[in-house]
Amino acid sequence: MLFDSHSHIYTDRNTVIVNKSDKNDFFVNSFFSLGIHPWNVNPIEDNFLLFELEVKKKNCLAIGEIGLDKLKGPRIEIQIDMFTKQIEISEKLELPVIIHCVKAWNELYLLYKKFQPKQIWIFHGFNKVGILNEVLKTDLMISIGSSIFTNIQLQESLKLIPNEKLLLETDEANVDILEIYQKVSEIKKISLQELDQIIEENFKRTFRKWQSGLSVQNY
Numbered sequence: 326m327l328f329d330s331h332s333h334i335y336t337d338r339n340t341v342i343v344n345k346s347d348k349n350d351f352f353v354n355s356f357f358s359l360g361i362h363p364w365n366v367n368p369i370e371d372n373f374l375l376f377e378l379e380v381k382k383k384n385c386l387a388i389g390e391i392g393l394d395k396l397k398g399p400r401i402e403i404q405i406d407m408f409t410k411q412i413e414i415s416e417k418l419e420l421p422v423i424i425h426c427v428k429a430w431n432e433l434y435l436l437y438k439k440f441q442p443k444q445i446w447i448f449h450g451f452n453k454v455g456i457l458n459e460v461l462k463t464d465l466m467i468s469i470g471s472s473i474f475t476n477i478q479l480q481e482s483l484k485l486i487p488n489e490k491l492l493l494e495t496d497e498a499n500v501d502i503l504e505i506y507q508k509v510s511e512i513k514k515i516s517l518q519e520l521d522q523i524i525e526e527n528f529k530r531t532f533r534k535w536q537s538g539l540s541v542q543n544y
């Protein structure tokens with residue numbers, strides 16, 4: 326079984342956490358994550374009581390994607406406010422967080438220092454090799470997606486990411502997660518079997534609700 330930590334596309338071939346934030350109720354029986362994306366932050370509309378009810382569902386494995394984006398969305402102070410509220414929920418409900426971070430590592434890092442979160446933060450779609458050393462100094466998990474096919478610097482950097490910090494994802498790309506597994510195993514010079522084991526362990530350690538979520542999965 327392959328493990329896809331973050332996707333906007335549902336498949337029953339692998340264990341996949343579908344991003345439900347786009348209001349895809351179609352995915353009701355799969356594992357999902359839920360969060361208010363920084364592009365969509367709207368302080369008036371967001372209803373945190375409903376949000377909490379939804380993320381308490383057994384098959385909700387994470388809060389996300391949420392985060393900070395300096396290229397898109399409302400001004401950063403508003404994004405930080407919404408991010409903070411969701412981090413508080415993640416700590417309260419003991420759920421990991423899938424994070425979208427674009428040109429805002431400094432702000433994210435400050436929040437990380439401030440919260441010292443007990444829950445695992447996942448840097449999703451990681452492709453900013455310039456900040457890799459900084460990210461590696463934290464406990465953040467690093468999720469690699471389809472950029473690995475084309476981003477040569479990321480391919481080099483992947484060799485520096487310790488196995489126990491690694492997750493894989495398809496995100497919005499129309500690729501099979503198997504292709505990402507294959508590329509990563511080739512770059513890291515480990516067998517596909519070995520990588521399978523690493524990713525499965527990391528996934529289960531990170532998304533601790535996966536086992537209780539299985540009971541409501543209904544393919």
Ligand SMILES: [Zn+2]
Nearest residue numbers: 344390496497
């Ligand atoms: Zn995404």
